[in-house]
Amino acid sequence: xxxxxxxxxxxxxxxxxxxxxxxxxxxxxxxxxxxxxxxxxxxxxxxxxxxxxxxxxxxxxxxxxxxxxxxxxxxxxxxxxxxxxxxxxxxxxxxxxxxxxxxxxxxxxxxxxxxxxxxxxxxxxxxxxxxxxxxxxxxxxxxxxxxxxxxxxxxxxxxxxxxxxxxxxxxxxxxxxxxxxxxxxxxxxxxxxxxxxxxxxxxxxxxxxxxxxxxxxxxxxxxxxxxxxxxxxxxxxxxxxxxxxxxxxxxxxxxxxxxxxxxxxxxxxxxxxxxxxxxxxxxxxxxxxxxxxxxxxxxxxxxxxxxxxxxxxxxxxxxxxxxxxxxx
Numbered sequence: 001x002x003x004x005x006x007x008x009x010x011x012x013x014x015x016x017x018x019x020x021x022x023x024x025x026x027x028x029x030x031x032x033x034x035x036x037x038x039x040x041x042x043x044x045x046x047x048x049x050x051x052x053x054x055x056x057x058x059x060x061x062x063x064x065x066x067x068x069x070x071x072x073x074x075x076x077x078x079x080x081x082x083x084x085x086x087x088x089x090x091x092x093x094x095x096x097x098x099x100x101x102x103x104x105x106x107x108x109x110x111x112x113x114x115x116x117x118x119x120x121x122x123x124x125x126x127x128x129x130x131x132x133x134x135x136x137x138x139x140x141x142x143x144x145x146x147x148x149x150x151x152x153x154x155x156x157x158x159x160x161x162x163x164x165x166x167x168x169x170x171x172x173x174x175x176x177x178x179x180x181x182x183x184x185x186x187x188x189x190x191x192x193x194x195x196x197x198x199x200x201x202x203x204x205x206x207x208x209x210x211x212x213x214x215x216x217x218x219x220x221x222x223x224x225x226x227x228x229x230x231x232x233x234x235x236x237x238x239x240x241x242x243x244x245x246x247x248x249x250x251x252x253x254x255x256x257x258x259x260x261x262x263x264x265x266x267x268x269x270x271x272x273x274x275x276x277x278x279x280x281x282x283x284x285x286x287x288x289x290x291x292x293x294x295x296x297x298x299x300x301x302x303x304x305x306x307x308x309x310x311x312x313x314x315x316x317x318x319x320x321x322x323x324x325x326x327x328x
Contacts, residue, residue, distance in 0.1 A: 002058055002059045002279075002281070002305060002306065002307045002308075002309065003017075003020060003056060003057065003058045003059070003069070003281070003305045004056070004057045004058075004066065005017055005020065005035060005054065005055075005056055006054070006055050006057070007046050007047075007048065007052060007053065007054045007075075008046075008047070008052050008053040008054070009046070011046040013037065013045075013046065015043075016037040016038060016039055016043060016045075016088075017035060017036070017037060018036045018037060018038040018087070019034075019035075019036045019304070019306075020033060020034070020035045020036070020056070020304075020305045020306075021033070021034050021302065021303060021304045021305065022034075022056070022069065022070065022281075022301075022302070022303045022305065023300070023301070023302045023303075024284050024285040024300065024301045025285050025299065025300035025301070026170055026285045026286060026299050026300065026321070026325050027300075027325065028100070029096045029097075029099060029100045029151045029154070029155075029171055030093040030094050030095075030096040030097040030099075030100055030173070031070050031073075031093065031094045031096075031172075031173065031284075032091070032092070032093055033056055033070050033073065033090075033091075033092040033093075034089070034090070034091060034092075035056075035089070035090040035092060036087060036088070036089050036090075037087060037088040037089075037090070038085055038086075038087055039085070039086040039087070039088065040085070045088070048075060048078050048088060048090065049075065049078060050074075050075050050076055050077060050078060051074060051075065052074070052075045053072060053073070053074060054073045054074065054075055054090075054092055055068060055070060055071035055072060055073055056068075056069045056070040056071065056073065056092070057069060057071070058281040058282070058305065059281075060280070060281065060282045061190075061278075061279070061280045061281070061282075067282065068174070068175040069281055069282070070092065070094055071094075071174075071175045072094065072095050072173070072175070073092045073093060073094050073095070074092065074093060074094075074095055074097065075090055075091075075092055076091045076092060076093050076097060077089075077090070077091040078090055078091075094173040095127055095173055095178075096127070096151075096171060096173045096178065098125055098127065099121060099125060099127070099149070099150040099151050099154065100149060100150070100151040101149070102125065102149065102150050103147055103148060103149050103150070104124075104145075104147070104150060105145060105146050105147055106120070106143070106145045106153060107143070107144055107145070108140075108142065108143040108144075108145075109142055110139070110140065110141050110142040111139045111140070112139070112140055113135065113136045113137060113138060113139060113140065113161075114136040114138070114140065114154075114157040114158055114160075114161045114169065114180065115133055115134065115135050115136045115180060117140075117143075117153075117154070117157050118133070118154060118157075118171070118178070118180060119133070121150050121153070121154060122178050125150065127173075127177075127178050128177040128178065129177045129178050129179065130174070130176040130177040130178065130179035131176065131177070133179060133180070134169065134179060134180040134181070134182060136158075136161050136166055136167070136169060136180060137166065138160075138161045138164050138165065138166030139164075140157060140160050140161065140164070141160070141250075141251045143156070143157070154171060158170070158171075158180075158326070159326050159327070160251070162322060162326040162327070163249070163251075163261060163264070163326070163327060164251065165260065167182050167183070168182070168183040168318075168321065168322060168325075168326050169181060169182055169183065170183060170285065170286040172284065172286075181284075181286055183286045183288075183297055183318070183321065184286070184287070184288035184295075184297055184318065185288075186284075186287045186288055189287075189288050189289060189290055189295070190280055190283065190289050190290070191289075191290045192275055192277055192289055192290065192291045192313075194277055194278050195275060195276070195277050196276040196277055196278070196310065197275070197276040198273060198274070198275050198276075198291075199273065199274045199275075200271070200272075200273050201270075201271070201272045201273075201274075202269050202270070202271050203269070203270050204240060204243070204269060204270070205270065206267070206270045206323070206324065207240065207243050207267055207268055207269060207270055208243055208244070208245045208265050208266055208267050208323070209234055209235060209236045209237045209240050209241065209242060209243045209244075209266065209268065210232070210233070210234040210237055210242050210243065210244040210245070210266075211232070211233050211234070211244070211245050211246075211247060211262035211263075211265045211266060212229060212231075212232050212244060212245070212246045212247070212262075213229070213230045213231050213232075213233075213247045213248075213249070213252065213258040213259075213261055213262050214227040214228065214229060214230065214246060214247065214248045215227060215228040215229075215230050215248075215252075216248065216250055227248065230252065230254075230255055230258035231255055231258040231259045231262055232262075233259060233262035233263055233266060234266070235266045235268070236266075236268045239268075240268060240269070245265055247261060247262065247265065249261060264322065264323075264327060265323065265327055267319060267320065267323045270320055271316070271317065271320065272299075272314065272315065272316045272320065273291060273296065273314070273315040273316070274312065274313070274314055274315075275291065275312070275313045275315060276310060276311070276312050277310070277311060277313070278308055278309070278310060278311075279303055279304065279305065279306070279308065279309030279310050279311045280311060281303050281305060281309065281311070283298060283301050283303075283311065283313065284298070284301060285298050285299060285300055285301055286298060287301075289313070289315065291315060294317075296315040296316060296317060297315065297316060297317070297318055297321045298313050298314070298315060299314045299315065299316050299321060299324075299325075300313070300314040301313050301314075
């Protein structure tokens, strides 16, 4: 087999695995695995209750050295059936699931970075950070987060980082610990050339050809007044029509900053690809890949592990990813 599944205490349950699939996406924080076990009467089943530690390893494409795919992980759900053969279905997440499911309140001062705030979240939830955390560098404004999930706070920090001129980052749990991954920074950029199926979608849904950036509205003598317009930028209105977006951001104070923000929203025809191919099990959401000479970013990755396995990737351009995940 091209994978191994180990539960707490080092027990190898790989021989019981019937199917295993994994999913990673930019709109979710925790890597997810769905594992189905088929257990014979002669096999001894270890403790598989929710909360049990578990890890999944795999053999990368063209390699013969095992690498961690989901580690550290935790069993979140366990369901068993018995109709002649006992089967156990496990839903597994990496430990960032605790940030996705937990709520709290935080007040952060201005001039902190997303990296510094991630360190605070991780410390409070007992999640190990990587030894060499990525420095996002971009200083953020003051944040007042009332009762909401830690994931929503973290993603708000990452969105502000991108909107303020920084790079796009996505949190990843690896065997090194929790870290921020700069989108498209993977060392190995795979060329997708052994395709089983590829679909292309082009649409004006989500396109923006005109952007109006407003300052916060001010009132005088209790009267409502129109918002001050900082800038209006447009691109492609003649060819595609006017698709206007109105943006109000209290972090934008100057016309120069408003122009830069407006330009980041301007996108024409939205183009995405869905690719099914032989599995490369190390590809994660946020990785860069090449398809027909184009460098694209993975927005979601679904892996059906096996020998051979298959994967389904959703791909988009960097501009489309920024517009879809880091601006709205």
